[in-house]
Amino acid sequence: MELDFGPAVRDFRDEVRDWLADHLVGEFAEHRGVGGPTDGAAWEVRLAWDRELSEGGWLGVGWPQEYGGRGLGLLEEIVFEYEYARVNAPYRATVNALDLLGPMLLKVGSETQKKRFLPPILAVEELWGQGFSEPGAGSDLASVRTRAERDGDEWVVSGQKVWTSFGIHADWLYVLTRTDPQSARHKGLSMLLVPTDQPGVEIRPIRNLACQDEFAEIFLSDARTGADMVVGEVGQGWRTAMATLGIERGTTLLPQQLTFEREAEALLDLARERGALDDPMLRRRIVDAWISVRIMRTTNLRTIAELTAGRTPGAQATTAKLYASTRHQQLGQLATELAGPAGQIVGEDYALDRRQRSFLLALAETIYGGSSEIQRNIIGEQVLGLPKEPRP
Numbered sequence: 001m002e003l004d005f006g007p008a009v010r011d012f013r014d015e016v017r018d019w020l021a022d023h024l025v026g027e028f029a030e031h032r033g034v035g036g037p038t039d040g041a042a043w044e045v046r047l048a049w050d051r052e053l054s055e056g057g058w059l060g061v062g063w064p065q066e067y068g069g070r071g072l073g074l075l076e077e078i079v080f081e082y083e084y085a086r087v088n089a090p091y092r093a094t095v096n097a098l099d100l101l102g103p104m105l106l107k108v109g110s111e112t113q114k115k116r117f118l119p120p121i122l123a124v125e126e127l128w129g130q131g132f133s134e135p136g137a138g139s140d141l142a143s144v145r146t147r148a149e150r151d152g153d154e155w156v157v158s159g160q161k162v163w164t165s166f167g168i169h170a171d172w173l174y175v176l177t178r179t180d181p182q183s184a185r186h187k188g189l190s191m192l193l194v195p196t197d198q199p200g201v202e203i204r205p206i207r208n209l210a211c212q213d214e215f216a217e218i219f220l221s222d223a224r225t226g227a228d229m230v231v232g233e234v235g236q237g238w239r240t241a242m243a244t245l246g247i248e249r250g251t252t253l254l255p256q257q258l259t260f261e262r263e264a265e266a267l268l269d270l271a272r273e274r275g276a277l278d279d280p281m282l283r284r285r286i287v288d289a290w291i292s293v294r295i296m297r298t299t300n301l302r303t304i305a306e307l308t309a310g311r312t313p314g315a316q317a318t319t320a321k322l323y324a325s326t327r328h329q330q331l332g333q334l335a336t337e338l339a340g341p342a343g344q345i346v347g348e349d350y351a352l353d354r355r356q357r358s359f360l361l362a363l364a365e366t367i368y369g370g371s372s373e374i375q376r377n378i379i380g381e382q383v384l385g386l387p388k389e390p391r392p
Contacts, residue, residue: 035091040214129170167216189237332359
């Protein structure tokens with residue numbers, strides 16, 4: 001897939017391409033495409049690659065220069081992400097801070113917080129984890145029960161968080177808490193920054209179907225953080241959290257879409273190898289998979305065009321995540337079927353090939369970043385104007 005973003009950014013595009021060609025070599029080149037939102041493979045290599053990007057000034061391309069970024073515009077950010085995905089570079093280990101926390105601090109954080117936390121993020125000196133979901137509040141974040149009470153110059157935090165990506169590596173957590181014990185649902189929530197290196201924080205890895213431990217559950221027992229560690233206003237944590245999730249569901253789908261296109265091309269190669277195109281029923285499913293990734297491309301390009309024009313993305317931005325996650329699961333299922341018995345045989349010590357790992361990890365895509373059930377509710381209520389689903 002080739003995209004031309006116009007003459008205004010061609011010099012920047014060439015700079016990105018030249019740097020990646022010079023630096024994505026050796027061990028980094030051997031790990032092209034490794035990792036993902038639910039894939040913790042080759043962590044140390046990816047962390048070293050992030051430091052290589054940092055030294056080259058490629059982390060925080062759009063962040064202000066006073067915090068260590070390049071101060072470039074949205075179009076340059078999109079070009080960088082596209083070129084990065086085009087060469088299939090390793091998935092960044094610092095994604096939680098780069099794609100979520102950093103933009104959140106830039107939008108609603110205090111100046112002190114920006115100066116304290118943004119430079120170490122870009123220098124890959126501090127790693128972050130997201131403390132949103134709970135055992136009883138997954139996609140329904142308004143039901144969070146983790147509480148924070150003010151004690152002099154500190155907040156005291158107690159509760160449990162789960163499904164924290166790369167949580168076992170986190171130095172800090174950004175945690176959605178309930179600071180008003182009398183509040184309910186969206187009200188009375190606050191976003192706190194909590195250090196993990198203290199007695200009141202216990203982080204336990206969660207092993208997934210691919211036998212990896214990139215997810216973690218976190219137990220907070222009277223953990224402490226400074227009174228100035230509230231992002232935004234006290235009691236306005238819901239607004240802060242939604243701004244963060246809005247970032248997560250924006251242009252971050254572009255790299256995923258390129259990955260899905262590669263998988264669709266690999267599916268076609270496998271189908272030709274196995275003679276599956278001679279079967280009309282299989283051929284129909286294969287063509288449908290090929291069409292689905294082209295629909296993802298068109299949807300993402302429409303969203304990018306609206307963002308760069310300064311407009312709020314339309315309905316396609318709301319449906320993009322739901323469509324991409326469900327269709328990717330179908331793509332993985334079809335590839336596994338075409339592989340036959342070989343697709344069900346793992347290597348020594350449960351070693352998985354790329355196709356098997358993608359299929360297993362895709363099963364979580366209809367949950368993380370907003371479950372499909374919640375996405376359908378949002379589409380029905382906010383896009384189609386249907387009555388709200390009854391709540392207990």
